[in-house]
Amino acid sequence: MKLNREEYVLERTSDGGYFAWLSNNMQCNVYGDSPEEAINNLQELMEELMDEMYLVEDFV
Numbered sequence: 001m002k003l004n005r006e007e008y009v010l011e012r013t014s015d016g017g018y019f020a021w022l023s024n025n026m027q028c029n030v031y032g033d034s035p036e037e038a039i040n041n042l043q044e045l046m047e048e049l050m051d052e053m054y055l056v057e058d059f060v
Contacts, residue, residue: 003042007022008022008023008039008042009021009022010035010038010039013031016033017032018031018037018038019038020038020039020041020042022042022046028045028046028049030042030045
């Protein structure tokens with residue numbers, strides 16, 4: 001699943017890193033040393049969450 005630019009917010013931190021979070025869920029957030037790393041980390045988090053959601057759905 002590829003994130004579109006409208007689906008996340010990217011913000012630079014005071015230490016030079018970057019926070020990225022989903023536009024509709026600020027609790028889904030990640031950190032990266034570069035904008036690309038933060039976006040990649042967010043993408044990986046989303047894929048993990050989707051996999052877990054399907055596992056719970058299969059269990060129920």
